[in-house]
Amino acid sequence: MIAALGLLIGVVAGLVLQPTVPGWLQPYLPIAVVAALDAVFGGLRAMLDGIFDDRVFTVSFLSNVVVAALIVFLGDHLGVGAQLSTGVVVVLGIRIFSNAAAIRRHIFKA
Amino acid sequence: MAEDDDARRSADTDPAGIPAVDAAAEPEPETAPKPEPQPEPEPEPEGKAGAGPPAPPEPVQRRGVLWPPSRGQVLVAALLAVLGFAVVVQTRQTQEDGLSSLRQSDLVRIFDNLQQQSARLDEDARKLEETQQDLRSGTDRTAAAEQAARQRLEVLGILAGTLPATGPGIRLRIDDPDDRVTAAMLIDTVQELRDAGAEAIQIGDVRVVANTAFVDGPDSVVADGSELRPPYEFVAIGDAATMRSALGIPGGVLETLRSGGAEGTVDAADTLTVTALRQVKAPQYAQPAPARSP
Numbered sequence A: 001m002i003a004a005l006g007l008l009i010g011v012v013a014g015l016v017l018q019p020t021v022p023g024w025l026q027p028y029l030p031i032a033v034v035a036a037l038d039a040v041f042g043g044l045r046a047m048l049d050g051i052f053d054d055r056v057f058t059v060s061f062l063s064n065v066v067v068a069a070l071i072v073f074l075g076d077h078l079g080v081g082a083q084l085s086t087g088v089v090v091v092l093g094i095r096i097f098s099n100a101a102a103i104r105r106h107i108f109k110a
Numbered sequence B: 001m002a003e004d005d006d007a008r009r010s011a012d013t014d015p016a017g018i019p020a021v022d023a024a025a026e027p028e029p030e031t032a033p034k035p036e037p038q039p040e041p042e043p044e045p046e047g048k049a050g051a052g053p054p055a056p057p058e059p060v061q062r063r064g065v066l067w068p069p070s071r072g073q074v075l076v077a078a079l080l081a082v083l084g085f086a087v088v089v090q091t092r093q094t095q096e097d098g099l100s101s102l103r104q105s106d107l108v109r110i111f112d113n114l115q116q117q118s119a120r121l122d123e124d125a126r127k128l129e130e131t132q133q134d135l136r137s138g139t140d141r142t143a144a145a146e147q148a149a150r151q152r153l154e155v156l157g158i159l160a161g162t163l164p165a166t167g168p169g170i171r172l173r174i175d176d177p178d179d180r181v182t183a184a185m186l187i188d189t190v191q192e193l194r195d196a197g198a199e200a201i202q203i204g205d206v207r208v209v210a211n212t213a214f215v216d217g218p219d220s221v222v223a224d225g226s227e228l229r230p231p232y233e234f235v236a237i238g239d240a241a242t243m244r245s246a247l248g249i250p251g252g253v254l255e256t257l258r259s260g261g262a263e264g265t266v267d268a269a270d271t272l273t274v275t276a277l278r279q280v281k282a283p284q285y286a287q288p289a290p291a292r293s294p
Helices: A002-017 A029-049 A056-080 A081-108 B002-016 B020-025 B057-065 B069-094 B105-161 B181-197 B240-248 B253-260
Strands: B166-177 B200-203 B206-208 B214-215 B222-223 B226-228 B232-237 B265-276
Touching: A002 B069, A002 B181, A002 B214, A029 A056, A029 A081, A029 B069, A029 B226, A081 B105, B057 B232, B166 B181, B166 B240, B181 B200, B181 B214, B181 B222, B181 B232, B181 B253, B200 B265, B232 B265, B240 B253, B240 B265
Parallel strands: none
Antiparallel strands: B166 B232, B166 B265, B200 B206, B200 B232, B214 B222, B222 B226
């Protein structure tokens, strides 16, 4: 409940403040967002499984974001940033889908 | 203690997503919180589970429902707030402009594409301009040719007698009360006028051209099939003074007529009009021969 409230506060803050993404962050923010979405779906699934843990969620969220950004950063410096970004997005997308499937089984029993 | 470890381990692995395949293979994830418990509790490379809370998961969940939120829950809410914020910001950024968020290699590629496209378009524009110039000069040439053809048509029309002609010239009237004038006399008159530079000649209603024929009829002269009656009215366009003097020279046309019993009178005029026309038939047998190149 309070988590959903936090999400809502973040969205509203983004809509109200309308900040500009600094240049150095622009290549990494989309990937970080996708990684964070992956962590959120994982947390949601864990909650439905009854094994949710704040600390684990926090750590996985932060590590996901950092690792994703790091991979893109490394790729940019190796000259394969675009391809590596695609790879990261694909992997994270697959994970999001599988987590979403588990959540779906919980909710719809199907 | 072993159960705690297992629970924590699966709690860790699930959000991190490692057993995604396990989860997909499990028909009932609820009933299997410990899928294939592995002997070592912390084999994960992340090692996040090592700092897991000692409390079992059930109290954590129960506290989540109660109002005073735990520090962990506040943290989760904060993270989600950051996520929502980032999503909104990124979405807005992506909508705002496409270029500033691209990395250098993409920008270089786009720039290259634009340059190639620009070169192609330049080439296209050059070709189209050439075509336009060609068409324009072609139009000019066509207009010039049309102009030349029109002039040629006028010249030929006056020569062939298909066009009326106007200009300075003389009017020659031959009175022939005794009907003494013969076709030969009229031919001599016409030849004299031509020698003097007459460009268009008309006798009565007959236009005199290259193939005009004068024949002596039963009681008058027939020119090109139409009978001429005295007095014979000549209209000749050309240099009036030359024609007048050519007709009046001693032993010339006027003197011959006078000796034959007829009387010719010449009037010069600044503007005369030859109105008689002649129909031109297309040649039946003769065709233009191809120009012979030397």
